[in-house]
Amino acid sequence: MTARKPAFIRHSPGREAQIQRRLLDVAERRFRRKIAKVIREESDQLVAKYRELGYVPVPTDDDFRAFRDVYFDIGHVTARAFGSRIVAQGKASGGPVASCHWCSAPASACCSL
Numbered sequence: 001m002t003a004r005k006p007a008f009i010r011h012s013p014g015r016e017a018q019i020q021r022r023l024l025d026v027a028e029r030r031f032r033r034k035i036a037k038v039i040r041e042e043s044d045q046l047v048a049k050y051r052e053l054g055y056v057p058v059p060t061d062d063d064f065r066a067f068r069d070v071y072f073d074i075g076h077v078t079a080r081a082f083g084s085r086i087v088a089q090g091k092a093s094g095g096p097v098a099s100c101h102w103c104s105a106p107a108s109a110c111c112s113l
Contacts, residue, residue, distance in 0.1 A: 023081050031074050038066045 042063055049057050 027078050034070050038070050042066060
């Protein structure tokens, strides 16, 4: 017995995988510079503090916030990209679809704020 496709996938599994890889490639290109910038800025600050103090200081809330903000953006964009496809295909199939009021992603694919 072969595995059944989820109802929201209208393509072959290979085609669906290709579409999803493309969505991930676009997200990776979009955020590559942002991630590199945060790493570079945080590294520069860390080296400057090390030179000033003679030891590596404990990370601050601002250090964590810089990374958190970028990863939050990545999560939001990818949830919307994947979620909008699921919602659109679910609605097209006539089934009930619960979606997040915040980002229109399927409720199960979205983080709750």
